[in-house]
Amino acid sequence: MFCTLFTANSYAQEAIEIGKSYTIKSRVLNEDRSIQIYLPTGYTDTKYPNQKYPVIYLLDGESNFNYLTAYVDKLSRYPYPSIPEMIIVGVVNTNRTRDLTPTVVTKDNMSKDQAAKIKGENGGNDNFFKYLKDEVFTYVDTNYRTLDYKILIGHSFGGITALNNMLNYTDMFNAYIVHDPSIWWDNKVMLREYTSRIKQDFKHRKLFLTQVGESENKGHLNDHYGAIKEFDKLMSTTPHPSLTYKYVAYEGEDHGSIPLKGNLDGLRFVFDGYRINFKDLKTNSNLLKDTFENLSKEMHYDFKPTEKYLDTVIKYFNTNGDKETADKVTEYKQSLYSL
Amino acid sequence: MFCTLFTANSYAQEAIEIGKSYTIKSRVLNEDRSIQIYLPTGYTDTKYPNQKYPVIYLLDGESNFNYLTAYVDKLSRYPYPSIPEMIIVGVVNTNRTRDLTPTVVTKDNMSKDQAAKIKGENGGNDNFFKYLKDEVFTYVDTNYRTLDYKILIGHSFGGITALNNMLNYTDMFNAYIVHDPSIWWDNKVMLREYTSRIKQDFKHRKLFLTQVGESENKGHLNDHYGAIKEFDKLMSTTPHPSLTYKYVAYEGEDHGSIPLKGNLDGLRFVFDGYRINFKDLKTNSNLLKDTFENLSKEMHYDFKPTEKYLDTVIKYFNTNGDKETADKVTEYKQSLYSL
Numbered sequence: 310m311f312c313t314l315f316t317a318n319s320y321a322q323e324a325i326e327i328g329k330s331y332t333i334k335s336r337v338l339n340e341d342r343s344i345q346i347y348l349p350t351g352y353t354d355t356k357y358p359n360q361k362y363p364v365i366y367l368l369d370g371e372s373n374f375n376y377l378t379a380y381v382d383k384l385s386r387y388p389y390p391s392i393p394e395m396i397i398v399g400v401v402n403t404n405r406t407r408d409l410t411p412t413v414v415t416k417d418n419m420s421k422d423q424a425a426k427i428k429g430e431n432g433g434n435d436n437f438f439k440y441l442k443d444e445v446f447t448y449v450d451t452n453y454r455t456l457d458y459k460i461l462i463g464h465s466f467g468g469i470t471a472l473n474n475m476l477n478y479t480d481m482f483n484a485y486i487v488h489d490p491s492i493w494w495d496n497k498v499m500l501r502e503y504t505s506r507i508k509q510d511f512k513h514r515k516l517f518l519t520q521v522g523e524s525e526n527k528g529h530l531n532d533h534y535g536a537i538k539e540f541d542k543l544m545s546t547t548p549h550p551s552l553t554y555k556y557v558a559y560e561g562e563d564h565g566s567i568p569l570k571g572n573l574d575g576l577r578f579v580f581d582g583y584r585i586n587f588k589d590l591k592t593n594s595n596l597l598k599d600t601f602e603n604l605s606k607e608m609h610y611d612f613k614p615t616e617k618y619l620d621t622v623i624k625y626f627n628t629n630g631d632k633e634t635a636d637k638v639t640e641y642k643q644s645l646y647s648l
Numbered sequence: 649m650f651c652t653l654f655t656a657n658s659y660a661q662e663a664i665e666i667g668k669s670y671t672i673k674s675r676v677l678n679e680d681r682s683i684q685i686y687l688p689t690g691y692t693d694t695k696y697p698n699q700k701y702p703v704i705y706l707l708d709g710e711s712n713f714n715y716l717t718a719y720v721d722k723l724s725r726y727p728y729p730s731i732p733e734m735i736i737v738g739v740v741n742t743n744r745t746r747d748l749t750p751t752v753v754t755k756d757n758m759s760k761d762q763a764a765k766i767k768g769e770n771g772g773n774d775n776f777f778k779y780l781k782d783e784v785f786t787y788v789d790t791n792y793r794t795l796d797y798k799i800l801i802g803h804s805f806g807g808i809t810a811l812n813n814m815l816n817y818t819d820m821f822n823a824y825i826v827h828d829p830s831i832w833w834d835n836k837v838m839l840r841e842y843t844s845r846i847k848q849d850f851k852h853r854k855l856f857l858t859q860v861g862e863s864e865n866k867g868h869l870n871d872h873y874g875a876i877k878e879f880d881k882l883m884s885t886t887p888h889p890s891l892t893y894k895y896v897a898y899e900g901e902d903h904g905s906i907p908l909k910g911n912l913d914g915l916r917f918v919f920d921g922y923r924i925n926f927k928d929l930k931t932n933s934n935l936l937k938d939t940f941e942n943l944s945k946e947m948h949y950d951f952k953p954t955e956k957y958l959d960t961v962i963k964y965f966n967t968n969g970d971k972e973t974a975d976k977v978t979e980y981k982q983s984l985y986s987l
Contacts, residue, residue, distance in 0.1 A: 321671040324663065325684060327714060332660040345664060375666060376718035383715070383908065391905075561913070566730075569722065569912055574900070 327378045330401070333448065337440040338403075344445060345370045345399030347378040348453070349385060352394075357617050363395045363458040364449060366441065366482070368409065368467030370399020373568055377462075380573055387621045388587055392580040394615070395460075398449055400441070404430060408437040409466035411473040414495045420532060423493060434473050442481060458610050460579060464488040464568045472499050472540075475514055476506065483610060484515040486575035488568045492536035500540050507543065511552035513609035517578045518544075519571035522560030533564075582607060587622045594637040597622075613645050666717045669740070672787065676779040677742075683784060684709045684738030686717040687792070688724060691733075696956050702734045702797040703788060705780065705821070707748065707806030709738020712907055716801075719912055726960045727926055731919040733954070734799075737788055739780070743769060747776040748805035750812040751834045759871060762832060773812050781820060797949050799918060803827040803907045811838050811879075814853055815845065822949060823854040825914035827907045831875035839879050846882065850891035852948035856917045857883075858910035861899030872903075921946060926961045933976040936961075952984050 328347040335342045349362060365381070367373055378397055385394040402408065406428055413432030416424040449455060461482040463471035468490025475485050476499070492500055518541065526534040541556045555578050559570055582604045590596050597614060605611050619642040626635035667686040674681045688701060704720070706712055717736055724733040741747065745767055752771030755763040788794060800821040802810035807829025814824050815838070831839055857880065865873040880895045894917050898909055921943045929935050936953060944950045958981040965974035 323669045323671075324665045325667040325669055325713070326663045326665050328664040330662045330664055332662075334659075372722070374664070375721070376715045379715035379718065380908070383711070383905070386904075389904065565725075565728065566723065566912075569719065570909055573905075573908055 327375060328397070328399075333444075335440055335444055337436060337444060338408075340403055342403065342440070342444075343370075343401040344448075345374045345397075345401065346449075346453075347374070347381070347397040347399075349394030349396065350382060351615070351617055352396075352454075354617065357615070359454070360615055360617065361454045361456045363393055363456045363460065364453075365395050365397045365460045365462060366445070367397055367399045368461070368463040368470060369405070369465075370401045373462070373464070373572070374399035376569060377572055380576060384573075384576060387618055388625065389584060390618070391584040392576050393583070393612070396449070396453055396455060398445065400445065404433075405466060406431050407433040409463075409470045410434060410491075410494055411469055412495045412498050419496070423532060426491075434470055437470070438474060438478050438481065442478075458483050458608075458612075460484045460486065462486045462488075462568075462572060462575070463490070465564065466491050466494075469494050469499055472503070475511065475516065476502055476509075479510075479512050479514065482514070483608070484517075484579045486517045486572060486579065488519045488571045489521060489533075489564050490518070490537065490540075491533065492540050493532040497536050497539070500536060500543065503540065504543055507547045507549055511549060513551050513553070515553045515579055515608075516544075516555070517571075517575040518554070518556045519567055519575070520556070520558045521562055521564060521567055522558050524560060525563055580604075583612075587625070590622065590626070590638060591631060591634050594634060597638065598641055616642065616646050619645075666714060667736070667738075670787075672783075674779055674783055676775060676783060677747075679742055681742065681779070681783075682709075682740040683787075684713045684736075684740065685788075685792075686713070686720070686736040686738075688733035688735065689721060690954070690956055691735075691793075693956065696954070698793070699954055699956065700793045700795045702732055702795045702799065703792075704734050704736045704799045704801060705784070706736055706738045707800070707802040707809060708744075708804075709740045712801070712803070712911070713738035715908060716911055719915060723912075723915060726957055727964065728923060729957070730923040731915050732922070732951070735788070735792055735794060737784065739784065743772075744805060745770050746772040748802075748809045749773060749830075749833055750808055751837050753834045758835070762871060765830075773809055776809070777813060777817050777820065781817075797822050797947075797951075799823045799825065799915075801825045801827075801907075801911060801914070802829070804903065805830050805833075808833050808838055811842070814850065814855065815841055815848075818849070818851050818853065821853070822947070823856075823918045825856045825911060825918065827858045827910045827914075828860060828872075828903050829857070829876065829879075830872065831879050832871040836875050836878070839875060839882065842879065843882055846886045846888055850888060852890050852892070854892045854918055854947070855883075855894070856910075856914040857893070857895045858906055858914070859895070859897045860901055860903060860906055861897050863899060864902055919943075922951075926964070929961065929965070929977060930970060930973050933973060936977065937980055955981065955985050958984075 328345050330343050330345045332341050332343045367377055381395050381397060384391045407430040410431045411434045416427060459482045461471050461474060468487040469492060471485045471487045472490055474481060520537045544554050557574060559567055562570060585596055585600050601613050619638060623635050623638050667684050669682050669684050671680050671682045706716055720734050720736060723730045746769040749770045750773045755766060798821045800810050807826040808831060810824050810826045811829055813820060859876045883893050896913060898906055901909060924935055924939050940952050958977060962974050962977050
């Protein structure tokens with residue numbers, strides 16, 4: 310909430326605010342760039358001033374930031390979080406086609422439908438990744454309490470950008486949520502690159518890929534639809550041992566709406582195994598420890614429950630007269646947080 | 649956006665704001681009550697100062713307002729809206745169990761699990777509906793440009809409240825989106841009432857009902873789950889000619905997460921038939937007229953495309969050199985808007 314006003318009718322009015330937008334001069338791109346920042350509810354809790362959070366980097370921020378902040382808020386709520394509380398960084402476009410395409414092409418070597426989607430410069434992914442890494446990551450990690458676990462979300466041109474990133478800049482992000490990506494780009498350049506390098510070390514990344522359902526495969530979208538199917542076929546038939554992959558097709562969604570359901574499922578896919586029924590601690594006091602050890606092993610990143618979550622659980626058992634379980638969780642908490 | 653700050657680091661900072669919250673003294677409930685208001689993007693477009701909008705009344709506003717505003721924004725975007733731009737009014741709880749239950753019960757006549765969900769007063773739906781109608785509707789219709797088409801969205805206790813409203817206050821809303829409602833309440837009082845009055849005149853309302861998938865039917869939720877199944881069975885086997893009904897079960901969603909996908913599908917269900925491919929006007933110049941005539945007939949409410957949408961379409965055809973189609977759409981627009 311930003312400020313409170315009282316009017317003549319004596320009612321209180323407050324702005325409903327979900328984040329802040331910052332505009333900063335980019336040296337790499339030589340232009341002003343805006344990013345949107347969402348901080349999770351617990352971020353400002355003064356009782357936990359050292360809590361750090363994973364970060365979601367969201368391409369096409371202007372189209373996706375608002376609902377994504379609500380998803381993270383809802384799915385991460387105590388006492389039954391399916392995902393951790395996270396910081397969201399929405400990257401707002403200036404020249405979308407320039408930044409969110411992997412290779413430079415001319416309109417001559419693509420179909421009329423494809424050419425219609427291109428306006429001006431293109432193929433600037435490398436430079437855009439440099440901007441993300443050198444400027445956005447630096448800004449976010451300097452100004453906020455971040456964990457070094459990063460998720461990249463991209464849709465359409467943002468989707469092909471994410472796939473390019475995973476193949477060629479594998480160290481930048483830990484997981485990718487990719488919606489209806491423009492794999493048709495440059496005669497399916499990404500499909501070709503993945504085909505020839507599918508056995509490279511993907512460093513235990515996770516990839517959630519979505520596509521619209523069969524019924525949306527209209528004539529003018531044939532290239533688009535078919536190329537994603539080919540990509541999924543490659544993934545489904547060729548071993549890629551250090552990459553966890555899931556593909557979902559959504560009947561009833563179109564190219565524009567698919568990130569809405571897709572991001573909900575994608576976030577839960579990335580954190581598959583995170584959710585527990587804490588009440589089961591009564592009969593299985595190792596539940597939290599086992600869950601987070603398994604999760605960390607699966608995700609190749611050391612995740613642990615937040616202090617605030619553990620305090621919530623301890624309080625529950627104390628309030629319900631189960632001091633034994635409360636003490637065991639307290640002991641577990643101390644093993645994690647009292648250094 | 650609320651205000652812009654420039655810091656020493658010389659970057660611009662803006663709040664990302666999605667609505668406003670108003671706190672007003674309720675005479676009916678004799679307490680301060682907050683409502684959240686979202687206005688669609690076009691609302692402040694000075695070129696269309698007379699445009700009016702349907703209104704969504706959203707129960708449990710504090711849990712659902714943020715993502716719902718983003719859904720309406722995304723699904724109503726030109727040039728391919730699936731739903732109209734709408735105003736959203738989130739109703740924020742003070743005493744949820746008091747306001748959002750249909751009948752007064754004591755803990756004696758329910759199971760232990762059920763009794764655990766009840767805290768203090770209950771059964772205050774009638775009074776709550778009086779608050780909605782006399783105070784909230786009046787406030788909203790006085791202060792905003794509203795159409796007299798209202799949708800009620802409710803979840804859990806909010807869901808049983810919506811079903812009660814449709815049966816006993818049928819004139820208040822035109823459509824209902826109901827998620828995982830607490831039909832178990834008071835020995836399934838709503839199921840009993842619907843069973844005995846299923847043939848009443850529902851005045852062409854629409855009802856979209858959701859439930860979690862079979863796999864979420866855990867032991868402690870048996871009553872809850874089973875009662876909704878019974879309600880659906882009633883609706884599926886007994887004629888209800890003046891009510892359009894759809895039921896969807898969501899595998900993979902739980903009681904808390906179900907409104908996320910459910911509201912997306914629910915809004916599109918209410919406005920089924922709204923979306924068109926305006927480019928088809930080239931070969932079928934009656935497409936808009938036919939679509940909105942059919943829609944209005946189906947929905948028993950006179951919907952028409954907004955002036956702004958029509959201007960968008962006219963501009964497209966003019967820009968693409970198809971003056972003939974542009975003129976036909978202009979003619980249609982004049983038939984609707986030049987009085």
